[in-house]
Amino acid sequence: MSAKLHRKSLSLSLGLLLAGASAGALAANIKPAVDVGTASADQTAHVTLFLKLHHEAALEDYIRQTVTPGSAHYQQFLTTQQFAQRYGATDAEIARVQSYLRSKGLNSEVLPSHLAIRTSGSLSQFGQLFQTSIHNYVSRENDHNFHKPVSAPQLPSAIADVVDVATGLSNEKVYRPHHVASPAFTSLGTPNAKANALSNKGSRGPNDNPTASGVPGQYTVGDVANFYDINPLYQRGVVGEGSTVGIVTLSSFYPSDATTYWSDIGLATKPDRITQVHVDGGGAIDGGSGETSIDVEQSGGIAPYANVIVYDAPNTTAGYVDAFARAVSDNTADSISTSWGLPEIFNFAALNTPGASITDTTDVGDLRAFHKIFLEAAVQGQSLFAASGDSGAYDTVRDLGAGTGAGQYTAPLTVDSPASDPFITAAGGTTTPYSYQFGTGPTASVTQESVWGWDYLQNYFAQYVHPINVFSTGGGGGVSVYWHRPFYQAFTFGIRRSEPNQSLVYNDPSAGPTTLLQMPGHFAGRNVPDISLNADPETGYVFVSTNDGGLNSGEGGTSFVAPQLNGITALLRQSTGHRVGLWNPQVYALQNFFGYNFFSPFNSVNAGDNWFYNGAPHYTPGAGIGTLDVANLDAFLRAGF
Structure with missing residues (x-):
């Protein structure tokens, strides 16, 4: 990290911590408007x-073949015109x-x-x-x-x-950007005191990548390269050249934010590589603009010589769907990420259709609209990534809150959409090792990469400082109650069914508790996330956003992970010489076969929780398969596994 950015970020840290979490737009209105x-x-x-x-079953079978070595149509991705003709x-x-x-x-x-x-x-x-x-x-x-x-x-x-x-x-519907800031209470102490940049495969020093800071809360894309073994690709000259990353977002932004970020951390990048496509009139410069800056800075920073296309649209369902449809139909981007979402259950008839049963979990249409677009992307070889959310296993809490008093909602186990769709890769969150101290409490440490959930902070404060409530901030994850378990998760150890007795209840001040939705228990649904990387703001990042005051530190959320995976895909695109396609069937097959060892593309996440699902040495709805060893994943893909 350059001295200029390092000094500036240190001076801003306390002010940003005092400012607290970034405010996001509220979502669908569950109470009658x-x-x-x-x-x-x-x-x-x-x-x-x-x-x-047409021929949707045949389409899904063809998609499986494109990412299955030895299949008749392996790596035979279709053009947009071929998709139109066939399906x-x-x-x-x-x-x-x-x-x-x-x-x-x-x-x-x-x-x-x-x-x-x-x-x-x-x-x-x-x-x-x-x-x-x-x-x-x-x-x-x-x-x-x-x-x-x-x-x-x-x-x-x-x-x-x-x-x-x-x-x-x-x-x-108004969608939420999935990034959060370090909370205001951290001003009581000295968090982020030191970095212990450890992985399950040994120590990687914070200075391996010259753009890394080595300081939790001030990490850069260079630190991501250190954590997840990306540097060997850079050393081979793999920098995303010839690749294009796409960003689907619901706010516009200032492209100069990204170029300032890359310049200030000392990262050489391809010039004039950002293109904006305004869909349905485009998104506004507003409270979500920082999200778009994050997405471009992270994806374009991981792959510094890839082109970047930003598809921005108004923050409505129609805008979101249209932006995705345009990005996929253009078929220019080799990979696409988004960092916006809403609880999956907000799409159900029970919450949208007058007179519908409280058990009606049929989709009013939005989930199906996204799904059609994602099927097209997969058969065209475009890799898709979506942030899984920042409310742990209880996705509605960031939108509706949770409690038992009048005017409050319960907090059922829920997942985020569009990340829950089986044809997009859901990006989850972890906490990387670091030490912290607050108030008069002792120094404590997260000693191994863990599922991100702020209950570890809540427990610390309850024991040593004073009680706080940070429920349920953490990496999104759980079981869809709409999408059935996809084929690639059929043989994965650790896959869960939905929990019983999950309902969204509103405690109406005048009528008392009113059940709005009862979700099916023991449903064999699609599990999320798929892959996780560091997302905890306490071990988070710096980013630049003019609309948020310039330089920001202590920021995190799964919205950092989705574009990072997007940028990693651009590197793999250059390294392998072809599009990667849908990640999910490939990474689950590799994990099922090779497990976790020195040569594996994955690191298991064995500690922590997202307030319900614990880390373990196998798949969990807390961290998915785990984190990446990108150099190993690249080697497997180049070898045709």
Whole structure:
């Protein structure tokens, strides 16, 4: 780390610690919002119609073959046009939908993948098209203004056999960026006193990479290279050249933030490599802009000579889906990451559809829309990564809080979306070894890389300082109750089923406890995360964000891990000479076969917990397979394993 950045970050540390955790936008409004009347008839909206795939089972089988050595279609990824021809809607189906839209006064644009048709018009037109009325609402929780249909939209019968999902009729959901800062209470002591940059395979000194700081809370991408054995690739000249990383985000940012970060840590990078693509008008410069800066700085810092394309969109479901659809349909990025999400359960009919049963965990459409896009990405060889969340095993807590008093919600075990989709790689979080001391308490240490959960801080304060409540900050992980267990987890030891007796209950001040959702117990669901890296803000990072005051330290969250995996993929893309494709079948097969040893691509995470799931020498929903040894993973991939 350069002296300039090192001195500046040290001077800022205390102020940032006093500032506390970064505020994120609140999410979907679970309590009934106030209906303030019919939305303006001429208000413009963008609606995307996702078309039904053809031969979806064959598509999934082809994806498996692309990442299975010895298969007939190993590494035979499709172009966007080939995907459209084999699995997308036919020309006749598209023509019929467009003709119907024109008859309703709506123009449309077809994605090259034939996966979706984008259209724009007035809310009045869309209300008539989908046989519903669209009203404006104000949230009782946070005064968030939004519009949504008053009843479940109905697909027109003339096109219902072709169209599967329509997104954009509501702008209620607001997604959360998955990064957090060191909490304000750490100003009581001297955390981050020293680095013990250890791994399960021995000691790697903090000076191996010249851009590393070696200081917890002030780590850089150089420290990531030290922790996870990336330096051997750099020494071979593997720096991401010829690769392109994509970022899907819901806030715009200042590209100069990234170039300042790279310059100040002394990292040589490819010049003029950042391209911004504004989808649906683009995202705003707002409270989420720091997230976009993090994503670009981390992915582009790990792979300093890769190109970077940033797809930013407004913070709504339609914006998020459209940004992903554009990034995948463009098929320019070899790998794509996102650091935004919401609890998976917020997509269920029980919480969205008037009159739905509290046990109705069917998807209202958003999960399916993302899934179609992710299938296309996988067959095109684009590796996808999503942050798994920063609320440990209880994903709703960051959005809804938790408690037992009036006006409070329970905290069921839940996972984050889109990370829970089986065709994206979920990025989890760990705490790397470090020593800390607060108040008059003794010096304590995290002696081995552990599942990230701040209960270790809560226990320390309860014993030596004063009681605090940091529940349930930690790496997201658990069991999906929507997506079934995917094939690549079928033979993985440590995979769990959903826990019984998990419900989202609201303690209504006037009506008493009201159960909003009962989730299925013992459900054989997709487990997350898949891979974890350091994410604890106490052993966290510096980043630069103009919108957040410039240089920031003591920052973490799984939103650092997702872009780091994105950048690592760019290195592997250059090293192997081809796209890596969907990570999950490949890494689970390697872990199942080779386990954990000196030559393994993985380090097990045997300690810590995310408030429910403990670390262990096998897969856990706390840290997934574990952390990476990138040099070993690269060797296996180059050898064709």
